[in-house]
Amino acid sequence: MAIEEVEQANARFYKAFEECSTAAMDQVWLQADWVRCIHPGSEIVVGWKEVRNSWAEIFSSTKSIKLSISNLFIKVVGDMAWVECLENIATFFEHGFTSGQVQSTNIFLRTEDGWKMIHHHASLLPADVPDDWDEDILH
Amino acid sequence: MAIEEVEQANARFYKAFEECSTAAMDQVWLQADWVRCIHPGSEIVVGWKEVRNSWAEIFSSTKSIKLSISNLFIKVVGDMAWVECLENIATFFEHGFTSGQVQSTNIFLRTEDGWKMIHHHASLLPADVPDDWDEDILH
Secondary structure (H helix, E strand, O other), rough: OHHHHHHHHHHHHHHHHOOOOHHHHHHHHHHOOOEEEEEEOOOEEEOOHHHHHHHHHHOOOOOOEEEEEEEEEEEOOOOOOEEEEEEEEEEOOOOEEEEEEEEEEEEEEEEEOOEEEEEEEEEEEOOOOOOOOOOOHHO | OOHHHHHHHHHHHHHHHHOOOHHHHHHHEEEOOOOOOEOOOOOOOOHHHHHHHHHHHHHHHOOOEEEEEEEEEEEOEEEOOOOEEEEEEEEOOOOOOOEEEEEEEEEEEOOOEEEEEEEEEEEEOOOOOOOOOOOOHHH
């Protein structure tokens, strides 16, 4: 089933991400000069060479990543697939870490070598204010 | 040609946006319960009814919008199309305005009624620092 295949391709992307592996990204992405990637709050990166460099740069400044996805939605139309999901991500650096939720749009193309990522658009969600937030603590 | 048709569908979306017209959005979007829309910095909106409401809410708080698109990229695979573009947008309110650049991923589906938008993911780019920015003025 195409949906299961795309779900697996999407999972391989997040495994490569969590493992900080550009070698695994090589297997996930279509290596074409028109693929595109938008990291949170950043300008678009165009072409596989530049996209690969952008991941290598992220991985080089990262000690480790913990990542899970939720709210997964997949739509397959012929040889193109659109995936929508929420990334729950914590990034650990040499000193300290950041964590947050990232809304992600991923697009895959069916090729002779299986489903390949052709687009990743990620944008940071505003941090939640807890329901039991007490404004009094501000005063 | 499919690419020209998708370019026109994308242009109709931005015309509806600039005209603040939910009636025009009715013609642009596929009215399905699985379409999705991510406004800049916001949580995902799922389903046509909710997506329509989100546009109506934006339009109701807006006096007028000036909008142009650049860096347009279109990829059509069968009955699905992926559009990437940069929105250069100024939004005018009763008092004052905001302006900025928004990176946008749009997905369209070919239907019996033409190409319909099924997904819009927009995220704000950081404001540019001018090339001739003089750090001395900070001191």
